[in-house]
Structure formats: C-alpha cells, structure tokens
Amino acid sequence: MLQSRSAALVAAALTLSTACGGGSRPAPAPPPGDRIGSTQARVTASAPAADLAAAVASNGALALDLYRVLAADAQENLFFSPQSIAFALSMTYPGAAGSTAAAFEQTLHVSIPEPQYHRAMNDLDRQLRSRGEGASGTDGQPFRLRLVNQLFARKGFGFEQPFLDTLAEEYGADVRLLDFASAPEPSRAAINGWVEQETEDRIRELLPAGTIATDTVAVLVNAIYFNAAWAKAFDPALTRDREFTLLDGSRILVPTMASGDMPARAAQVAGVEVVELPYDGGELSMLLLVPPAGGLATLEEQLTPARLQEYVAALHGEHLALTLPRFEVRSSLGLKPPLAALGLGVAFGELADFSRMSSEVDLLVSDVVHQAFVKVNEAGTEAAAATAVIIGPTSAPIVRTVAIDRPFVFAIRDHATGALVFLGRVVRP
Structure with a gap:
C-alpha cells in the first residue's frame, strides 16, 4: 500500500475508570474541539453471555502475550493496563481491512464475528463502568472506575461513516475537531491536558513533543483511572x-x-x-x-x-x-515491537490497509505508546493508564x-x- 506524505493518523487509546457514585471532585471538562461525528446513539443492549466471555478471553490472552514479551525485556518493575490496550486496538480494528484486519484479529485473539466482538466490548466497557456503587476509594472519595473514548480529528479530514458509526454505537466515541494543520503543538497540549484531567493528574504528556504534526489527521483516545479502598484496610x-x-x-x-x-x-x-x-x-x-x-x-x-x-x-x-x-510503579512503554512480534506487523508497514477508516489517504500504524501508574498502600490502590495508537500515512x-x-x-x-x-x-x- 502506497504511503501518503500529506496526512497522518494518531489513534490514542486510554481507558479511564472513575467514580460510579458522586463525590466532591468536580466533573471533568468536556473534550476540547468542536463536536461532530455519527448521529448513532450508543447501543445499551447486553451482548450474549457467550460473546462477552469470548471477548474477555481474547483480552486476557492479549494481556498475557504482552506480559511475556514486555517482561522478557524488563529487568525492573513492570506495570500496564492490558484492558486499556485492548480497547485501544479494538477501536482501531474496525478501520482495518484485508490482511490488516486479519492481523488485528490474530493479535487480539478475536474468536467471534467482528460485529459480535464490538458489541461484547461495548458490554464489557459498560459493565466495568458500573462497578463500585456505594464503595470507597483510597482518598475518602467514592470508588472510581471510569472509562472514556474519544476521537480527535483534523478539521476537514473525512472518515468512512461505518467506522464512525461503530465508534459511536459500540465505544461511545464521537469526534472533536482540532486544528492540527495550523496549531499542532497547542492541539497536542489540549489532548494531553484532557487526558491528564481524566486520569486525575496521573498520566501526563501521553503524546510526546512532536507526536502531532501539521499532517496529523486524527487522535483516537480511550483512558483509564482506578481508585479503590481495600475491603479490609491494612493497619x-x-x-x-x-x-x-x-x-x-x-x-x-x-x-x-x-x-x-x-x-x-x-x-x-x-x-x-x-x-x-x-x-x-x-x-x-x-x-x-x-x-x-x-x-x-x-x-x-x-x-x-x-x-x-x-x-x-x-x-x-x-x-x-x-x-x-x-x-508505586510508573511505566512508559513503546508497544510497536511487542505488537509486531505478536502478529500485528502488517499494520506498521506499507502494506497496511485502513481503507475502512478513511479512503482519503493510505494509512499505517506508526507507533503505539502506553503509560501506566499504580500506587498500593495501606488504604487501597490507585491506578491509571493511557494508550496511544499513532497512525500515519502509510472459626x-x-x-x-x-x-x-x-x-x-x-x-x-x-x-x-x-x-x-x-x-x-x-x-x-
């Protein structure tokens, strides 16, 4: 597949877990940018139990695949959110076609038809959001397990409607327009600031300097934050x-x-x-x-x-x-080599096919980055994570x-x- 030099797509995946109840912390501000996107509402129907079990098993297999690859190279502590990474890749998957889609299916261990898989991921996302009703966090605030999905796009760039519909219906993601072409660094700062507030200041600078360029066309974001007290605290x-x-x-x-x-x-x-x-x-x-x-x-x-x-x-x-x-562990990981080793290599090369995402330019995944944080003490656990899938042209x-x-x-x-x-x-x- 020929690379286009005039566009780039960044798909950033964060899975954010936050309060199921109230709490004194103010609600996060909405994502930056003008809102557009699919007119489809998010599907709220449950997936069949067998499909949900299949999706969870797929995510678990990816988790342990990544753990073995990452642990082999790490001599010190390691921490990541396989669920964040699974959501990020799953949101990119409906844009892939041909052998690239097959590579996503192999890497994600997808074992059911694609529409059923996305519906099951939707159900899993909503079930995780429902956890912790009436429970406590480590800081005297309510238990938090919150997830958000968001697509940031360059003004004027066109996506395929079925791709946008899948993001809206199954992942609750709309589109926010930013001026990547004229203001790449302010756009990057705006996305990073939004990620930071969604993860209660634990994930900062998800997108490093230079990640957003004048030819960047989109940033697809999914974020995760978790804060829970132990059922029985340590003294x-x-x-x-x-x-x-x-x-x-x-x-x-x-x-x-x-x-x-x-x-x-x-x-x-x-x-x-x-x-x-x-x-x-x-x-x-x-x-x-x-x-x-x-x-x-x-x-x-x-x-x-x-x-x-x-x-x-x-x-x-x-x-x-x-x-x-x-x-307390903080990790910053480059996931392109591990994912390529696990079968996603075609998505990173010139033969990548993301024609179901956009027909305007030829796209490829240029990088996948991940940050995670965990703190465990007598009161409980606080954890956050973010993933970015960066897609460029090509008794x-x-x-x-x-x-x-x-x-x-x-x-x-x-x-x-x-x-x-x-x-x-x-x-x-």
Missing part, C-alpha cells in the same frame, strides 16, 4: 521495614504492610502462593502470584490463560497473616503466614467478567 501501625529479596538474591529493607489475621481467599499451587485481596464492594480484587525464591522467570514463562484460571479456581477461604510491601481459624518478600506478579481483576484490568510485577518495591 498503618503495623507497617515497618522488612526484608525483600531481589532477583539477584540480595536483600533490601522496604516499608512493608502487615495484616494480622486477615480473612482472604488464597491457595498454594505448585509452589506458587496465590492470594486474592478484595476491594471495597467486593467486585474487583488484586490477585497476587508469588513464586518460590528464584522462580519468577518460570512463573512468567508458564503464565497462560489456562494456568491463570487454575490459580483462580484453586482459591479458597483462609485466614492469613499477610505481609505486603507498599509500592478459631488456622492462621497461615504469607510473607510477600520476593518478586511477585499481580493483577487487578474484575470478578464478574474475569477481565484483567491491570497487570504487572514488582521486583524492587
């Missing part, structure tokens, strides 16, 4: 410095929380400590996977959807004396002690659907 008075063993076997002292006697669901599976820590409201939890000392690489290599399900299925009620380090209970004092994997998981909203590891708290 700060019990937090003290404890040893944590690093990957090389050396030990450091890190601030470590302690639970005393904590009712929780836990298991031991093939030497791996599996612990589920619920958030207030009981609809999401953090799943901790702690391998034996020196066993992180083996755990990561064997972490398939089937193995993860085995860990979840083994969980049962226990009373734990749990220790867990406080930690007396037995109390068992679990000390999380070595590298571990963790996920923030929605109970009802099984969706992996966030995924990461800690090797140095």
